[in-house]
Amino acid sequence: MEQQLKKPKILKFEGKILDAKNLTPSVKQLSIETPEDFSFIPGQFVSILLNNNGEEIKRSYSIASRIDDKNLELCIKILENGIGTQIINKLKVGDILKIIGPLGHFVIQDNSKEKPITFISTGTGITPFRPMIDFLLKNGFSKKIILITGYKTEEEILYDEEFKKLTNYPNFSYNITLSRSENSEKKYVQDIITGFINSDYYVCGLKDMIYSVRDILLEKGIPRENIFFERYD
Ligand SMILES: Cc1cc2nc3c(=O)[nH]c(=O)nc-3n(C[C@H](O)[C@H](O)[C@H](O)COP(=O)(O)OP(=O)(O)OC[C@H]3O[C@@H](n4cnc5c(N)ncnc54)[C@H](O)[C@@H]3O)c2cc1C
Structure with a gap:
């Protein structure tokens, strides 16, 4: 960095x-x-x-x-x-x-800079990830960055063009899931977290999603100290 x-x-x-x-x-x-x-x-x-x-x-x-x-x-x-x-x-x-x-203290921790980072949000929970991911990619962060973001429908997707552009960085992956779309399989962010790699996890949005994601991660063996979250409610 x-x-x-x-x-x-x-x-x-x-x-x-x-x-x-x-x-x-x-x-x-x-x-x-x-x-x-x-x-x-x-x-x-x-x-x-x-x-x-x-x-x-x-x-x-x-x-x-x-x-x-x-x-x-x-x-x-x-x-x-x-x-x-x-x-x-x-x-x-x-x-x-x-x-x-x-x-606030929901910022990239120094320890996170040594391993991949997974960002998980729903709705406007994407907001802090916009500057975080931009900063990491533009400052030479070379480990994998995985963004998993959920909305109800297509019309709610935020900053889509920007994140698509950032996929030019080979270490950035951008994944969207829609829970109430008529045009795709209805899934929540919880359904598309895969891999459970040795990554730090940053989660942002409403508390029901955050606690559900945290429980899944803990169940899969991700240590509590590798999970960071910002609750909006
Ligand atoms: C650290 C922090 C950062 C935040 N950043 C953002 C942000 O970037 N963008 C953003 O939109 N909000 C953000 N919020 C939420 C924001 O502070 C307010 O709670 C929200 O805008 C609702 O305020 P209100 O006065 O309109 O609703 P109120 O009249 O105070 O309450 C309405 C109800 O809606 C719930 N609620 C809060 N947020 C949402 C939501 N997004 N969707 C559905 N229900 C909700 C509340 O729990 C409450 O029960 C953040 C909250 C915190 C603590």
Whole structure:
């Protein structure tokens, strides 16, 4: 690995929204201006403070941007009854967001750099893997990287073109499974984990998937210390 990342400073800042667009019918990507000294380690998240009828509420979002991207990007699933995401859904270009970060320890561990890495996500759980995988591949990580990602249907797939492009790296494999598609066999990420190689496993998404994947890995003999996860709920 060539580039070493320094421990970033945690900042509290006001960031202007430069772009807000739908990546899928229910997932929004915000692009936000950051102060000069904002930096992060791939896998970290930020907390945003939202005004809910006069009360300040805090919600956390993994950083979707790659470390070389100019702006902070967030990839957010808008929930029909979500208090925070319904506010986020109404944000417009030019609005200012109060942000704290970067935060969190869901980053590539030094020990992981010596063996293959398997990333497993569902839905917007793919978000921290975008900068993590980009960083590893572009910085000479030569062991195998396996991405296993699950969605309900085709229209929910995130960053598909980007991950397809990264398969130009011979050590990167990109696997998608759809649980409710009419056009393919309905499978969950749990159904397509194979190999159970001597790999470190990074898992991100909602807790039911995370614990189910963790139990499968433990049953197959993967040591607990080789499994890392970020829970969204
Ligand atoms: C470290 C961390 C990083 C996160 N990163 C992301 C991210 O990158 N993108 C993202 O979309 N969310 C992410 N989340 C989830 C996010 O913080 C909020 O919980 C989510 O946006 C719901 O907020 P809300 O106020 O709209 O819903 P609320 O009104 O607070 O609650 C709605 C309910 O939905 C559940 N829920 C939370 N997330 C989801 C989901 N994705 N799908 C279905 N149900 C859900 C909650 O458990 C809760 O029961 C992250 C959470 C954590 C802790």
